[in-house]
Amino acid sequence: MDLGATICTPRKPACGICPVNTACLARLAGVQADLPRKLQKAEKPVRRGTVWLGHRDGAVLLERRPERGLLGGMLGLPGDGWDGAGGPAPAPADWQKLGEVRHTFTHFHLILAVMAARIDGPASRGEWVARHRFRPADLPTVMRKAWDIARDRLEA
Incomplete structure (x- = not known):
């Protein structure tokens, strides 16, 4: 099952139906809605x-x-x-x-x-x-x- 594409999405994670939500470090820390963090693009030379x-x-x-x-x-x-x-x-x-x-x-x-x-x-x-x-x-x-x-x- 592809959790990242269906359940653990960047904008609206569906933690309530996630089969691994009890072991999820992001959920335990309360930062699941903030991840993944978008990296700033490096300035092009x-x-x-x-x-x-x-x-x-x-x-x-x-x-x-x-x-x-x-x-x-x-x-x-x-x-x-x-x-x-x-x-x-x-x-x-x-x-x-x-x-x-x-x-x-x-x-x-x-x-x-x-x-x-x-x-x-x-x-x-x-x-x-x-x-x-x-x-x-x-x-x-x-x-x-x-x-x-x-x-x-x-x-x-």
Whole structure:
């Protein structure tokens, strides 16, 4: 018999019909209505990072994330690892900060600075994807949020 689901419920324990009520330590202490105590959730840590939206000649610079780890194998904007240590942009350019994206993962909050620039030279990483072949809906949610901030700045 599953007493926890049917008789000894958190909000309304039915101690009067419980087959073990005479041995129940919570009932003997008079705290049966207070148990189980809901634990406070630990505060999620906040991580910071940067993503760069590079563009040129109708294409955007995208990068495939490593297979292992968060968002493994997914395509997104080049970033700096989200550990707050910073990192180099994918190419020298006149990067402009367009805003910030806030996103919550299961175990942390993320705040990303969204940078955008036209890249005229080579990029150190990533791949150029033509805008007509690029589908923002295929991006993970956090990257789509960054895309939404930056898309109006792209060349037509």
